[in-house]
Amino acid sequence: MRGFNRGGSKFLVFIALLVVLSIEHRVSSARQGKQFVRQQNTNTPTSPLLKDKGAEFPGQRIPRLMREVYQAKTVLSAGSDNTIFNVLDYGAKGDGATDDTKAFEAAWVDTCKVEASTMMIPSGSVFLVKPISFSGPNCEPNIVFQLDGKIIAPTNAQAWGSGLLQWLEFTKLQGITVRGKGIIDGQGSVWWTKKLPTNDPNEDIKLTSNSTKLVSNNTSLADLVSVEAKGKLPHTKPTALRFYGSTGVTVTGITIQNSQQTHLKFDDCTVVQVFGISVASPGDSPNTDGIHLQNSQNVLIHNSNLACGDDCISIQTGCSGIFIHDVICGPGHGISIGSLGKDNSRACVSNITVRDIKMHDTENGVRIKTWQGGSGSVQGVMFANIQVSEVQHPIIIDQFYCDGEKCNNHTSAVGISAITFQNITGTYTKSPVHFACSDTMPCTGVTLNSIELTATQEIEPFCWQTFGKLQTETIPPVNCLKAGNKPNYNRC
Numbered sequence: 470m471r472g473f474n475r476g477g478s479k480f481l482v483f484i485a486l487l488v489v490l491s492i493e494h495r496v497s498s499a500r501q502g503k504q505f506v507r508q509q510n511t512n513t514p515t516s517p518l519l520k521d522k523g524a525e526f527p528g529q530r531i532p533r534l535m536r537e538v539y540q541a542k543t544v545l546s547a548g549s550d551n552t553i554f555n556v557l558d559y560g561a562k563g564d565g566a567t568d569d570t571k572a573f574e575a576a577w578v579d580t581c582k583v584e585a586s587t588m589m590i591p592s593g594s595v596f597l598v599k600p601i602s603f604s605g606p607n608c609e610p611n612i613v614f615q616l617d618g619k620i621i622a623p624t625n626a627q628a629w630g631s632g633l634l635q636w637l638e639f640t641k642l643q644g645i646t647v648r649g650k651g652i653i654d655g656q657g658s659v660w661w662t663k664k665l666p667t668n669d670p671n672e673d674i675k676l677t678s679n680s681t682k683l684v685s686n687n688t689s690l691a692d693l694v695s696v697e698a699k700g701k702l703p704h705t706k707p708t709a710l711r712f713y714g715s716t717g718v719t720v721t722g723i724t725i726q727n728s729q730q731t732h733l734k735f736d737d738c739t740v741v742q743v744f745g746i747s748v749a750s751p752g753d754s755p756n757t758d759g760i761h762l763q764n765s766q767n768v769l770i771h772n773s774n775l776a777c778g779d780d781c782i783s784i785q786t787g788c789s790g791i792f793i794h795d796v797i798c799g800p801g802h803g804i805s806i807g808s809l810g811k812d813n814s815r816a817c818v819s820n821i822t823v824r825d826i827k828m829h830d831t832e833n834g835v836r837i838k839t840w841q842g843g844s845g846s847v848q849g850v851m852f853a854n855i856q857v858s859e860v861q862h863p864i865i866i867d868q869f870y871c872d873g874e875k876c877n878n879h880t881s882a883v884g885i886s887a888i889t890f891q892n893i894t895g896t897y898t899k900s901p902v903h904f905a906c907s908d909t910m911p912c913t914g915v916t917l918n919s920i921e922l923t924a925t926q927e928i929e930p931f932c933w934q935t936f937g938k939l940q941t942e943t944i945p946p947v948n949c950l951k952a953g954n955k956p957n958y959n960r961c
C-alpha cells in the first residue's frame with residue numbers, strides 16, 4: 470500500500486478536474502445557438518499533448534473543453550509510484566506458446582493494490598494470454614499497464630467458451646494508462662475465415678501446415694477451423710481491447726493488430742485519450758473496426774494510424790464531446806457516426822469534431838448512418854479538413870441504413886441536425902456527396918464549405934430531404950440542398 474496518501478490527494482485533483490470539465494461543458498452549453506464562427510488557423514505546436522487547435526467550432530467549443538482532457542494526463546502522473554510488477558516475476562514464460570494468463574492475473578492482483586504503480590509486460594517476449602479482465606472497482610487509481618512486449622490471443626475454441634465480448638478488458642478503473650511500444654495481436658484470421666465459403670481448398674491450405682492433410686479429404690472450412698480449434702469457435706467474436714466503466718483512460722504508443730473483431734473499444738467511459746497508436750488489420754477482415762466509442766464522453770483521439778476492415782472509428786449512441794484529429798485512416802470504411810437507432814432504439818450523439826484526417830482507399834469518408842424506426846438525435850457535428858484519396862463515398866448521411874436483406878419502412882427516425890462538412894478535398898470513385906434523409910424527419914442545418922471532390926468519372930451529388938446551405942461554391946456543385954431550416958423536433 471505504498472504511496473497511498475500521496476496517491477489519495479492525486480485522486481482528489483483528478484476528481485476536481487472532472488468537476489471543472491463538467492462545468493466547462495455547461496458553460497459551453499449556454500453558448501449554443503451562436504452563428505457559425507469561421508475557424509482561425511493558428512500555427513500548431515508540435516507537441517501532441519499540448520497541441521491546441523485554437524479554433525472555435527459551431528456552438529461547441531470543444532477545443533477549450535479538450536484542453537482540460539489534454540492536461541488531465543500530466544496532472545494524474547500515472548505510474549509515478551515507480552512500483553513495478555513485471556509479469557516475468559509472476560511466472561510468465563513469454564515464449565508465445567505457454568499460457569501466461571495466470572501470471573498476468575497474479576501480477577494484476579498486486580498492481581491493483583498500489584496506486585500509480587506499473588504492471589510491466591517487457592519487450593522481447595511474446596505472451597499467450599487467454600481472455601482476461603483487469604478490473605476494479607476496488608483497484609487503486611492511476612495504474613499504468615506498460616506494454617513493451619507482444620500479447621497474442623489463443624486461437625483454440627476452449628479459450629472462448631460459448632462466446633465472449635472481449636479478449637483483454639479493463640473495467641471500472643479510475644485513471645488507467647496503457648502505453649508502450651508493444652503489440653496486441655488478436656490472431657483473428659481463424660475467426661475471419663469463418664465468413665469465407667466452405668470447401669475452398671485454396672483458403673483452407675493457408676490455415677496451418679497441419680491442416681493440409683485434412684483439406685485433401687474434402688473437409689469444409691468450418692470443419693477445418695473446428696478441427697484446428699478442437700471445437701467450434703463461438704459465433705460471438707471478441708473485441709481485442711475493451712475499456713468499460715472507467716474514467717481517465719489513456720491509450721498511447723501501442724499497436725493493436727489482427728483483432729478477431731473490433732480492435733479498441735470504450736464503453737461507458739469518460740475523459741479518454743488515445744494518441745500515437747496504430748491499428749493494423751487487412752482491409753478485407755470482416756467487422757474489424759479500429760476504435761469503437763459507445764456511451765462515452767470527453768474523448769480525444771489524435772495522431773494515430775488506423776488500418777482495418779471496417780470503420781476506422783465508429784461513434785455509437787451515448788457519445789458526446791468527442792474530438793478526433795490528425796488521424797490517418799485506410800484501408801477501412803472511414804469514420805462513422807452510427808449505425809444508430811437499430812430495432813427502434815433511441816440514440817443520442819452530440820458535439821463531435823473530426824478534423825485533419827487523411828483517408829486513402831476507404832469505402833466511405835465521413836458518414837452518419839441511422840436505421841429507420843429509431844428515435845433521438847445526432848446534433849452538432851463538424852467534419853473539417855478531410856483529405857480523401859480514392860475514397861468511394863467521401864460524404865454520406867444515410868437515414869435508411871440497412872445491413873440486412875430487407876428492412877421495414879418506418880416513419881420515425883433518429884433526427885440529424887447541425888452537421889458541417891468543411892474543407893473536404895481529394896478524389897472519389899463512386900459518389901462525392903450522398904444525403905438520404907427521412908421524409909418525416911428530414912436532416913436540418915447541413916452546411917457545406919470548401920468541398921472539392923474530383924473523379925475520373927464525375928457523379929452528381931445526391932440529396933433527399935436535406936435542409937441546409939452552402940457557405941462556398943463546391944466542386945462538384947451541390948444544387949440539391951433544400952433552403953431553410955426545419956425546426957428540429959427530435960431532441961435528447
Ligand SMILES: *[C@@H]1O[C@H](CO)[C@@H](O)[C@H](O)[C@H]1NC(C)=O
Pocket residue numbers: 494497498499500501528529530789790819820849
Ligand atoms: C453539446 O454542446 C452544446 C453546446 O455547447 C450543449 O448545449 C450540450 O449540452 C452539449 N451536449 C452534451 C451532451 O454534452
Ligand SMILES: *[C@@H]1O[C@H](CO)[C@@H](O)[C@H](O)[C@H]1NC(C)=O
Pocket residue numbers: 677678679
Ligand atoms: C501440428 O500438430 C502437432 C501434433 O498435434 C503439433 O505438435 C504441432 O505443433 C502442429 N504444428 C502446427 C504448425 O500447428
Ligand SMILES: *[C@@H]1O[C@H](CO)[C@@H](O)[C@H](O)[C@H]1NC(C)=O
Pocket residue numbers: 686687688
Ligand atoms: C478422410 O479420408 C479417410 C480415408 O482416406 C477416411 O477414413 C476418413 O473418414 C475421411 N475423413 C473425413 C472427415 O471425411
Ligand SMILES: *[C@@H]1O[C@H](CO)[C@@H](O)[C@H](O)[C@H]1NC(C)=O
Pocket residue numbers: 687
Ligand atoms: C465434398 O463434399 C461435398 C458435400 O459436403 C460434396 O458435395 C462434394 O462432392 C465432395 N467433393 C469431393 C471431391 O468428394
Ligand SMILES: *[C@@H]1O[C@H](CO)[C@@H](O)[C@H](O)[C@H]1NC(C)=O
Pocket residue numbers: 510825826853854855856892894
Ligand atoms: C484544408 O485541409 C487541408 C488538409 O486536408 C489542410 O492542409 C488545409 O490547411 C486546410 N485548409 C484550410 C483553409 O483550413
Ligand SMILES: *[C@@H]1O[C@H](CO)[C@@H](O)[C@H](O)[C@H]1NC(C)=O
Pocket residue numbers: 875876877878
Ligand atoms: C419502403 O419504401 C420504399 C419507397 O416507398 C419501397 O420501394 C420499399 O419497397 C418499401 N419497403 C418495404 C419493406 O416496405
